[in-house]
Amino acid sequence: MNPILCYGVPSGCSFGSIVALEWLGKPYQLCRVEMPEMVTTEVFRRINPVAETPSLLTNTGDVISESIAILSHIGAQGIEQKLGFAQGTREFDQLNQMLAFLNTTFFGAFAPLWHALEHSAEGAKKEALTHYGRGAVERAHTALEAMLGNKEWLLGKQRTLADAYFIGIARWNEYHKVVDRRDYPGLQRLYNKLEADQAVIFAHAIERQEVGASSGGFQGEIGLSDVLARLK
Structure with missing residues (x-):
């Protein structure tokens, strides 16, 4: 099966x-x-x-x-x-660390914005959720840009599961228009490369x-x- x-x-x-x-x-x-x-x-x-x-x-x-x-x-x-690595290797730990960041900090940053959009928040509640979410998304992009540095992919010269997970979340910015990804040239480069995959x-x-x-x-x-x- x-x-x-x-x-x-x-x-x-x-x-x-x-x-x-x-x-x-x-x-x-x-x-x-x-x-x-x-x-x-x-x-x-x-x-x-x-x-x-x-x-x-x-x-x-x-x-x-x-x-x-x-x-x-x-x-x-x-x-x-x-795409993955044997447990106990340095690469295995690095992949898990990156996936954990993407799953918590990067993914979680969009949560207030999704809540405001999907639950039709209005007034002060929408303003608070939007303000908090925008700040979180900006901080997450800044951190991930620093982690990426000049590397070709999130973990280096080889694409991994982290890159697959990244593109599925990064595209959410197209809904919420929080950041101009051009302010994060490394992430913009990675995003463009993945979108062409x-x-x-x-x-x-x-x-x-x-x-x-x-x-x-x-x-x-x-x-x-x-x-x-x-x-x-």
Whole structure:
């Protein structure tokens, strides 16, 4: 059985897991989950009780949720491609450190802005959320720009899972218009390079329900009921 990634739209952080699966190049399938309509249903809660995407049904029928756990699972299969690294190595620790930063500081910076947008906050509440979120996003970009430095990719000369996860979050600035990425030339360079990557182009096409050319092992999309039928 091929692994199946349940990805969230619109613009879920599961985007990075699609890119990572493309880079891995092994057979996989996708299951589209509309947010918030489908993700909060009792049907999807059978896959992930927290009612969030992404979730990955492995080829053994087990379910893994949370982006970092899914990316780590993919990374363990992608050591030859240097998407991930063997536990206990210096590179393994560096990758985990970068993923942790992206998952907490970088991802979390956008949370107040998403709350204001999705819950139609008004007045003083919207102003407070927006002010806090904008400051957090600016600080996160400043920190990540310093961490990137002159490196080609987030961890150096080789792209890793961290770059896949980065592009899925960095694009959120297009919704909220917080920063001008040109003020962060290293991140702008990385963003542009990733946007031109075939796997990223494919992931965008998948989200828009357009025909995209997979550079990996994409085996098609299936419905949520089919995913449930394959659970252990």
